Amino acid sequence: MIAGMSYPSASGEEVPTVDRERLQALQRITDAALASLSVEQLLQELLIRVSEVLGTHTAAILLLDETGSMLHARAAKGIEEEVEQGVKIPVGAGFAGRIAARRRAIAIEDVDHADILNPILREKGIRSLLGVPLVVEQRVLGVLHVGSLVHRVFTDVDRDLLQLAADRAAIAIEHATLYEQRRLAEVLQRRLLPTELTVTGGLELASRYLPASRESLGGDWYDAFTLGSGHVAVAIGDVVGHGVVAAAAMAQLRTALRAYAVEGHAPATVVELVNRLMTGLGPNAMTTLAYAVIDPERGTLELVTAGHPPPLLIRGDGTTFLDGVAGIPLGVSDVARYDSHTFPFEPGTMLLLYTDGLVERRSEPIDRGLERLAALAAGNDDAEILCRKLVAELVSGERLDDVALLAARLEPVPERLSGRWPADRRVLAGVRRLLRRWLEKVGASADEVYDIVVACQEACANAVEHAYRPGRHWFELDASYDQGRVRVTIRDEGRWRPPRGSHRGRGVMMMRGLMDSVDIQHTDSGTTVVLERILAPESA
Amino acid sequence: MSLLADVTEERRDDVVVAAVEGEIDASNAREIGERLRRLLSNHDTLLVVDLAATSYLDSAGVNLLFELSNELAARQQRLRLVVPAGSPLLRIFTIAGLVEVVPTHATRDGALAQTA
Numbered sequence: 252m253i254a255g256m257s258y259p260s261a262s263g264e265e266v267p268t269v270d271r272e273r274l275q276a277l278q279r280i281t282d283a284a285l286a287s288l289s290v291e292q293l294l295q296e297l298l299i300r301v302s303e304v305l306g307t308h309t310a311a312i313l314l315l316d317e318t319g320s321m322l323h324a325r326a327a328k329g330i331e332e333e334v335e336q337g338v339k340i341p342v343g344a345g346f347a348g349r350i351a352a353r354r355r356a357i358a359i360e361d362v363d364h365a366d367i368l369n370p371i372l373r374e375k376g377i378r379s380l381l382g383v384p385l386v387v388e389q390r391v392l393g394v395l396h397v398g399s400l401v402h403r404v405f406t407d408v409d410r411d412l413l414q415l416a417a418d419r420a421a422i423a424i425e426h427a428t429l430y431e432q433r434r435l436a437e438v439l440q441r442r443l444l445p446t447e448l449t450v451t452g453g454l455e456l457a458s459r460y461l462p463a464s465r466e467s468l469g470g471d472w473y474d475a476f477t478l479g480s481g482h483v484a485v486a487i488g489d490v491v492g493h494g495v496v497a498a499a500a501m502a503q504l505r506t507a508l509r510a511y512a513v514e515g516h517a518p519a520t521v522v523e524l525v526n527r528l529m530t531g532l533g534p535n536a537m538t539t540l541a542y543a544v545i546d547p548e549r550g551t552l553e554l555v556t557a558g559h560p561p562p563l564l565i566r567g568d569g570t571t572f573l574d575g576v577a578g579i580p581l582g583v584s585d586v587a588r589y590d591s592h593t594f595p596f597e598p599g600t601m602l603l604l605y606t607d608g609l610v611e612r613r614s615e616p617i618d619r620g621l622e623r624l625a626a627l628a629a630g631n632d633d634a635e636i637l638c639r640k641l642v643a644e645l646v647s648g649e650r651l652d653d654v655a656l657l658a659a660r661l662e663p664v665p666e667r668l669s670g671r672w673p674a675d676r677r678v679l680a681g682v683r684r685l686l687r688r689w690l691e692k693v694g695a696s697a698d699e700v701y702d703i704v705v706a707c708q709e710a711c712a713n714a715v716e717h718a719y720r721p722g723r724h725w726f727e728l729d730a731s732y733d734q735g736r737v738r739v740t741i742r743d744e745g746r747w748r749p750p751r752g753s754h755r756g757r758g759v760m761m762m763r764g765l766m767d768s769v770d771i772q773h774t775d776s777g778t779t780v781v782l783e784r785i786l787a788p789e790s791a
Numbered sequence: 792m793s794l795l796a797d798v799t800e801e802r803r804d805d806v807v808v809a810a811v812e813g814e815i816d817a818s819n820a821r822e823i824g825e826r827l828r829r830l831l832s833n834h835d836t837l838l839v840v841d842l843a844a845t846s847y848l849d850s851a852g853v854n855l856l857f858e859l860s861n862e863l864a865a866r867q868q869r870l871r872l873v874v875p876a877g878s879p880l881l882r883i884f885t886i887a888g889l890v891e892v893v894p895t896h897a898t899r900d901g902a903l904a905q906t907a
Contacts, residue, residue: 478794513794676818680795683816683847701879705849712817712851757887758850764886 273304273412290427294326297420302328304416305409307397309377312385313340313347314393314424322347322394330398332371344368346380347394354391356383356414358405372398381405383414385421392421432495437462453547453598453664453685454483457634458657459642461650463608469653470497470538471606474505476512481548481684484512485659487604488540489559491580500536504529504581508542518544519591522555522578530585537582541604545596547661548684552596555589557581560610560621563603563628564594565637570625598688601637601660603628608652609645620645634658664692667731674715674724674743682711682728686739693732695786703784706765707739709758710780714743737784744777795819796845798826807831808839808899814847820855827859831868838863839902841873848880853887860893871895871902 298310309329313322322340324333343352345368350357359365359380362373372380375398382396395417456475463469470490477483486508490497507528511521522542529536539559545552554562554573558580561572578589596602610620627644631637637658646654668689672678683704690700707728714726726743762769762782770781796813807830815823831838840856842848856872863870872895874880884890896902 515797676816679816679818680814683814698879698882701847702882704847705883708816708849712849715817757854761850761853761883761886765882 290424290431291326293423293427295328297416297423298326298328301395301397301413301416305381305397305413307381308400309375309398310396311398312393312395312420313338313351314385315342315351315391322351325393330371330375330377332375333369336371338369338371340368346372347382347396350382350384350394350396351391354384354386356381356410358382358410360404361402376400379403379405381409381413383410383417385417385424387421387425392424395420435495453662453688454545455634455660455662456485456658457638459638459655461608461642461646461654463650463653469608470501471608471653471655472501472505473604473655473657474509475657475659476509477681478512478515478544481546481680483545483547483659484542485545485602485604485657486540486542487559487606487655487657488538488581489606489655490536490538500529500532500538503532504536504538504540508540512544517591518542518553518555519589522557522581522589523587526557526581526587526589527585529582532582537580539580539606543602543604545602545659545661548688550595550597550661552594552602553591554594555591557587557589560605560607560617563605563625564596565601565603565628565631566597566599568630570629572621572625596661598661598663599632601631601634601658603637603656603658605641605656606652606654608650608654609641609656611652613651632660634660664688667729669727669729671725671727674726676712676715679708679711679715683708686728686730689730690737693737693786695737699784699786702765703737703739703782706762706769706782706784707741709762710739710741710782713758713780714741714778735786735788737786739782741780741782742777796823798823798830800830803903805835806837806839806903807835808841808903810841810844812844815845815852815855816847816849817851820851823852824855824859828862831863833866835868837869837871839871839873839899841899841902842878842880843873843875843899845880848883850887853883853889856889856893869894873897873899873902 294312298312302308302310309327311327311330311333312325314325315321316323320342322342324338327333340348342348345366346357346359348368362377362380367373377398377400379399379402380396382394385392385395395413397413458473460471460473470492471488472490473487475483475485488501488504490501490504504525507525508521511524516524522540529538540557541554541559541562543552543554543562554576555578556576557578561574561576564571564573573594576590576592579587610624611617612620624641624645627641628637631640638656641656668685670685672682686704686707687700690703695703711726711728724744726741728739728741730737730739759769759771766782766784768783772779796811796815796819799810799812801808809827809830811823827838827840860870870893872893874884874895874897876897881895884895
């Protein structure tokens, strides 16, 4: 039997009978000082003030979880065990559960004879209870209740006062929760997107991510990484939805894509495997994707898309949307098939991947947005400048959707090749590919390319191995071609170490065997190796 | 797994054939060496390293093959290489003197034919 009374919610109504002092005390609950508190601190402070104003011994706040079916004790005063023990009350059951379900205040005069789920309330010796719902814009956020250790009849004034406190508190809780979610989400997103796009092999990369104005975060993401084959993978995607759920799906998607790609699967297979994984993650994992693998040496681009706007190719003044490749979004059907299409991607060409936030505007067909994008992109030959321009021209300050873009441009092979790299074994493969492209351009035959690349790698590997002293070390490579003669200079800052062991010195021997001339100069500031080879006339 | 190269294995009685696909340089030679060593048991008599699909190999790889040859010889096991005719690897092996130490065959069948 319920020994209590129910009141209709007094939310939003005037409270004429409350004395001025109590009302003022209550109004402090939402004063500016509370705005800077975290959710936990805010709730704690709120309970202290409510207890003071109403003269109660206990106070507690329970908030609904993401499912909306369970109340979790989040803050308590006088009955701290509620929070410590992680009390959960199903909506509709018990004292707090009924308040949430009926969206109205409930008072219980005598706890001993009431339907109470939470044993802590009884164990603490609470005799009388009063609780009200926390409501914002018709949505129930949770329940605020106060208790007395001595028998007490809560009056209409008490009830109205508590509801007034609850109404104001609900707004503050909503704001603080949103703020915390946003902050968490932003940190998460920053950690999920690559901080630095460093891909060698003659590919210039630039990217932007701009979250939607009013959302905590979106599901847009991009990635770029090298595959062992010397190919470069670039990807962009848009996970449906916003907030932490979308961010979590995005993190799983990005990791899965990298893992499958690095395993060496073909692009279409990578997308099919990712799709199967996303389908298994449940209904919230729908996402669009554009995935491209660039082969800088062959000058090709292999593309797979899944429900994503068509990537744009920019070359000189011309632009081409790579459409006609479309598959359905990921996470819709686990038997969906995806096909890849290969396009020429010559040096000087730029690929632009973007999400729909860049081209979509309200009350306008998407074709207009695509036209505008193509017109702005035409004639651009710098990835960083293109990104800056597109954001300035197409992205407004008040964004409804988040925007991500990634531009990749295959740099034309220069007349004279020169560059500087960290003295790290892992950069050798990238340097090799760059050198290969350059040698092919100056007309070296396949065998000559191989020999010269091996000889140069010996010098580069020496530079890497000399850099044993602490700190970051670099080496430089400069390659020029003049009248049939290839000349490559490799310079490092390391001090020469005399060859040790049976293998040391084999590198030098091989350089001499492969090149027409090898000159090695050691000074205090470093080592310089100059390699020369005269190309055979028929290939020059 | 190395991103630059992959090793696939095939066994015939006491013979192990290991094909290296991809590139071997200073960044992954040690790892490729470990993978090749793990393929061999004490009962095996011959390791054939098939380099037909090896698109790049420099002194890091040459050093590895010299080491492997010495280790196997010490354990009464043999090493043979498969390098197709015309492969640039053959020039590298010739310059380094590897061909004088390790028997090199143009085809896998050739490397296996003389096992009997």
